[in-house]
Amino acid sequence: MEGIQSATQVTSWLVSGRTLFLLLHIVGIAGFAYIVARRLVPLFRAERDFRFDQPLLRMGRVLKFWLGQWKQPRYKTAGIIHIFIFAGFIVLAMRAFTVLLVGVSETFVMPGFSGRAGELYNTITDYAATIVFLCMVIAVIRRLVFKPARYAVPARYGKAHTADAIFLLSLIAILMVADSLFAAAKAAAQSQQGQPLEVLATFSLPWILQSVLASTALPTLGRLYFGAYLLHEVTFYFLLCYRPFGIQFHVETSLFNIYFAKLDREILKPVRWGVSDEHLDQVKSFGVKTFEDFTWKHMLDFYSCADCGRCSDNCPANAVGRPLSPRFITTKARDYSFQHYPMFGKSGNGKSLVGNIYSGDEIWSCTTCGACEAECPLLVEYIDKIVDLRRGMIDDGNVPQSLQKPLKALESRGNPYGKMEKKKAEWTKAKEFQQTCDVRVLNGNGPAETLYFVDSITSYDDRMQSIGRATARILDHVGENFGILGAAEKDSGHEVRRFGEETLFMALRDHNVDAIKASGVQRIVTSDPHAYNALKHDYKDVPPVEHISQVIAREVKVGKIKFSPVENKENVYTYHDPCYLGRHNQIYDEPRDVLDAIPGLKRVEMNRSRDRSFCCGGGGLMLFYEPKEDQRMGVKRVQMAAEAGANVIVTACPFCMVNMEDAIKVAGMEGKMTAIDLTELVDRQMSRDGKVAHETEPTMAAAL
Numbered sequence: 001m002e003g004i005q006s007a008t009q010v011t012s013w014l015v016s017g018r019t020l021f022l023l024l025h026i027v028g029i030a031g032f033a034y035i036v037a038r039r040l041v042p043l044f045r046a047e048r049d050f051r052f053d054q055p056l057l058r059m060g061r062v063l064k065f066w067l068g069q070w071k072q073p074r075y076k077t078a079g080i081i082h083i084f085i086f087a088g089f090i091v092l093a094m095r096a097f098t099v100l101l102v103g104v105s106e107t108f109v110m111p112g113f114s115g116r117a118g119e120l121y122n123t124i125t126d127y128a129a130t131i132v133f134l135c136m137v138i139a140v141i142r143r144l145v146f147k148p149a150r151y152a153v154p155a156r157y158g159k160a161h162t163a164d165a166i167f168l169l170s171l172i173a174i175l176m177v178a179d180s181l182f183a184a185a186k187a188a189a190q191s192q193q194g195q196p197l198e199v200l201a202t203f204s205l206p207w208i209l210q211s212v213l214a215s216t217a218l219p220t221l222g223r224l225y226f227g228a229y230l231l232h233e234v235t236f237y238f239l240l241c242y243r244p245f246g247i248q249f250h251v252e253t254s255l256f257n258i259y260f261a262k263l264d265r266e267i268l269k270p271v272r273w274g275v276s277d278e279h280l281d282q283v284k285s286f287g288v289k290t291f292e293d294f295t296w297k298h299m300l301d302f303y304s305c306a307d308c309g310r311c312s313d314n315c316p317a318n319a320v321g322r323p324l325s326p327r328f329i330t331t332k333a334r335d336y337s338f339q340h341y342p343m344f345g346k347s348g349n350g351k352s353l354v355g356n357i358y359s360g361d362e363i364w365s366c367t368t369c370g371a372c373e374a375e376c377p378l379l380v381e382y383i384d385k386i387v388d389l390r391r392g393m394i395d396d397g398n399v400p401q402s403l404q405k406p407l408k409a410l411e412s413r414g415n416p417y418g419k420m421e422k423k424k425a426e427w428t429k430a431k432e433f434q435q436t437c438d439v440r441v442l443n444g445n446g447p448a449e450t451l452y453f454v455d456s457i458t459s460y461d462d463r464m465q466s467i468g469r470a471t472a473r474i475l476d477h478v479g480e481n482f483g484i485l486g487a488a489e490k491d492s493g494h495e496v497r498r499f500g501e502e503t504l505f506m507a508l509r510d511h512n513v514d515a516i517k518a519s520g521v522q523r524i525v526t527s528d529p530h531a532y533n534a535l536k537h538d539y540k541d542v543p544p545v546e547h548i549s550q551v552i553a554r555e556v557k558v559g560k561i562k563f564s565p566v567e568n569k570e571n572v573y574t575y576h577d578p579c580y581l582g583r584h585n586q587i588y589d590e591p592r593d594v595l596d597a598i599p600g601l602k603r604v605e606m607n608r609s610r611d612r613s614f615c616c617g618g619g620g621l622m623l624f625y626e627p628k629e630d631q632r633m634g635v636k637r638v639q640m641a642a643e644a645g646a647n648v649i650v651t652a653c654p655f656c657m658v659n660m661e662d663a664i665k666v667a668g669m670e671g672k673m674t675a676i677d678l679t680e681l682v683d684r685q686m687s688r689d690g691k692v693a694h695e696t697e698p699t700m701a702a703a704l
């Protein structure tokens with residue numbers, strides 16, 4: 001290049017540009033390789049995790065969640081900014097590579113990028129650099145001025161990383177300015193000398209800078225050109241090497257984190273990958289106790305979290321003031337990892353995590369609702385980690401006081417209430433019910449095609465037995481040849497497993513599997529989403545299972561179930577998605593289709609619905625756990641229903657019913673709001689074609 005020296009030619013501090021930049025490349029790349037190698041040390045010491053299957057499916061997810069930034073628009077402003085930054089980075093990646101090489105080989109051009117293709121690419125990169133620069137400015141202003149609440153770090157969770165985030169955003173902005181200045185100085189020099197111009201994109205940052213520099217003297221342009229190039233190189237390598245020390249490490253790790261993300265999220269992680277249930281007795285220690293007990297993928301999650309706070313923003317435990325905020329489960333582990341696996345010196349010390357970086361209450365506060373995982377744009381996993389931490393605590397005999405009794409009862413009686421097994425089918429014996437619907441217990445009373453798996457709460461809780469009777473009447477109405485296991489059915493063990501009691505879960509599961517097989521049924525129906533999830537994902541070798549809402553939706557479609565119009569036309573209904581029906585099993589439409597098929601029923605959606613549904617407070621053993629919290633989750637949910645303009649909450653889970661009905665009382669909304677299970681509503685509204693209608697359950701009457 002005439003007029004000004006190319007970056008390779010400049011001699012500064014007695015070192016030629018080419019040597020200086022070659023040295024920078026070597027130091028930068030070697031430094032980055034060393035840092036990444038050190039960051040990988042804990043991953044090599046971690047537990048196994050099988051994530052190498054189904055490469056095509058995994059690649060598809062990379063295209064969707066990484067390249068396609070699928071989850072980003074769930075938060076509009078931040079999401080759109082992130083998409084622009086990400087797209088800008090992708091476009092600029094090749095330019096950065098070209099610019100890096102220009103320092104050692106001034107005529108270097110990326111193959112295929114000379115001529116028109118190169119001009120077009122340069123125009124795109126000019127705009128990309130401008131957009132990324134502007135996004136950085138907006139992001140810094142957002143963090144400093146608007147301060148979105150989800151970025152805040154309460155004192156109990158450690159110190160905020162705001163300064164770090166702003167520093168990194170500023171560095172990226174500097175990188176964009178340096179790149180643009182480099183191009184602008186070169187173009188300005190070419191223009192002054194009447195040489196063929198490298199055209200800069202109109203109104204782009206390089207174009208603006210070129211306009212500013214138009215009348216700058218050539219020697220100054222030469223210094224600016226070299227200075228901008230040097231700044232670009234130093235900033236680039238500094239960023240590369242600094243990112244693995246903070247939240248920006250996700251730039252490097254996110255692609256791998258998404259590739260290796262769990263494919264079957266509803267299936268809980270085994271106690272140890274590669275160890276079958278039969279060999280679990282050989283495992284010395286269950287769960288996660290020290291950092292090294294996490295799997296390598298879970299450690300990769302810690303590195304990949306962008307600290308965006310979306311998980312915590314959606315976490316019901318965090319919303320009601322429980323001592324749990326999922327984001328900090330990650331950031332505390334990452335800080336621990338950085339501290340105990342330093343760049344130099346000895347690594348790791350095997351310290352117990354609970355009691356040091358996590359509190360017991362924090363780990364027990366989770367309802368395993370899955371809202372955090374549904375929201376995370378980087379597919380960071382939480383439920384498996386929390387369950388693993390609980391397994392570790394249970395293994396150490398560290399069980400919350402309030403859970404000890406139900407766990408013992410489950411062990412001895414097969415249900416958390418400690419009720420007699422022989423009373424399991426008592427709900428079928430209610431007088432008016434028995435007259436209209438005879439429920440068979442499948443122990444030698446002839447075969448049945450379908451098993452209604454009732455589970456503990458619907459069998460034993462006086463109020464929830466109404467759901468059992470409604471379900472039985474619906475199955476009877478559609479001509480299903482069904483029966484129940486009665487005393488032979490034990491608790492599904494769904495919550496037991498999620499509370500970390502794997503051995504007890506296995507005992508309950510094995511008992512139920514034997515009983516189900518012995519009954520000879522072809523399929524299973526349940527009205528309890530927790531039982532549904534257990535039978536579908538935690539059990540093996542059992543017949544296919546459906547939730548009753550799926551059965552009802554199908555029968556409505558084929559015309560076997562018809563509805564009479566709702567009596568009270570003033571009522572406004574809203575559907576609350578139970579976590580284990582919606583988020584964990586994607587059954588969102590069937591219950592809504594059923595409601596919409598009832599003539600005259602007015603339905604509204606709550607702001608948080610479908611995969612953003614707000615947990616009612618947790619099912620199963622959560623009913624026995626007394627968390628520290630400012631407010632009940634159910635109360636918050638009932639308020640959301642009221643805000644949506646509803647006065648009847650319909651749900652499809654007995655645990656949701658317990659929580660909703662309690663919450664209505666606690667919130668002082670009795671008389672203004674009622675809750676009803678989908679089965680109860682369907683049972684009440686079903687047209688019975690001249691047959692004698694059942695007696696309305698007293699608990700349902702209020703809702704209708």
Ligand code: SF4
Nearest residue numbers: 315366367369370372
């Ligand atoms: S699973 Fe639910 S309760 Fe648990 S951390 Fe995630 S959002 Fe919070």
Ligand code: SF4
Nearest residue numbers: 305306308309311376
């Ligand atoms: S885990 Fe995911 S959602 Fe939560 S802060 Fe990290 S990146 Fe954001």
